[in-house]
Amino acid sequence: MNKAELVNAISAQADLPKAHAERALDAFINTVTQQLKQGNSVTLVGFGQFSSKVTQPRTGRNPQTGETMQIPAGIRPAFKPGKALKDALK
16 A cells, blocks of 8 residues: 555545545644654554664675674654554554
8 A cells, every 4th residue: 555545545534635645644644753863762552653763883794795884873663562452454
């Protein structure tokens, strides 16, 4: 499912015009992104938790050349599904 299909599904389920559903989805994405940038987590009870994790610098290997290279430290997003989501997928 891509973003347009998700907007259509939200629009249909919430009985909203597509433009409102798209603005709501964009607002959700922007809010989660901003919170993760600030180092906060976003928890939706029953659905899951969005968080960010700091990675340490490390030495890696270029798979094409076999050359070693330094991979810098960074921040990566993470998602931990909630119990209700896990149970719904069984």
